[in-house]
Amino acid sequence: AAARLGAIVDHQVVDLARLAEEQGQYLPDNMLDFIDLGPQGVRAGTELLNGYDGQFPAGTAWPVQNVKILAPIPRPRKNIFGIGLNYVEHVAESSRTLDTSKELPKEPVIFSKPPTTVIGPGDAIEHNAQITQQLDWEVELAVIMGTRAKGVAAKDALNYVFGYSLMIDMSARDCRRAGQWIY
Numbered sequence: 001a002a003a004r005l006g007a008i009v010d011h012q013v014v015d016l017a018r019l020a021e022e023q024g025q026y027l028p029d030n031m032l033d034f035i036d037l038g039p040q041g042v043r044a045g046t047e048l049l050n051g052y053d054g055q056f057p058a059g060t061a062w063p064v065q066n067v068k069i070l071a072p073i074p075r076p077r078k079n080i081f082g083i084g085l086n087y088v089e090h091v092a093e094s095s096r097t098l099d100t101s102k103e104l105p106k107e108p109v110i111f112s113k114p115p116t117t118v119i120g121p122g123d124a125i126e127h128n129a130q131i132t133q134q135l136d137w138e139v140e141l142a143v144i145m146g147t148r149a150k151g152v153a154a155k156d157a158l159n160y161v162f163g164y165s166l167m168i169d170m171s172a173r174d175c176r177r178a179g180q181w182i183y
Helices: 016-022 031-037 039-050 088-098 154-160
Strands: 006-009 012-015 061-063 080-084 109-113 135-145 161-172
Touching (some): 006 039, 016 039
Antiparallel strands (some): 012 061, 080 109, 135 161
16 A cells, blocks of 8 residues: 555544545645645644544544554655754763764754655664664654745744654764764
């Protein structure tokens, strides 16, 4: 079956597009188009789900154990950007284990991951031992931008955020020492 946008409600995965059709409404069947709807899409989806009290029409919901959960955005439109060494404890850990500076960087350490690196829960992580012997992970807070932004004042920044997700960031720690963070 093709990937579709779903919401987990009471141990069920609800197909939002099919549920909307049941009500003569429209919601997209994928996350990128849903993000494009902005806050009104979130409101519409929330209202739709709240109208059923967990009893969804046949063909719109399945037990979560019968569904393969994918990454929230299986193929982002653009690269994922991260900020490295962005808090004191991480700088201290890195200086102990990777021979990096004990000082906080004077400027943000920005790195990028291409959209093709995204995998979902339970998917295999590809480890190329010829590139790294120190494959490592960190749990990160992912900020999902919902609106194009450029030159935005700090006080207005959150107006451009669609939402948040958890992300596991995999890194080749021994490659980072050379100053090159993208391979």
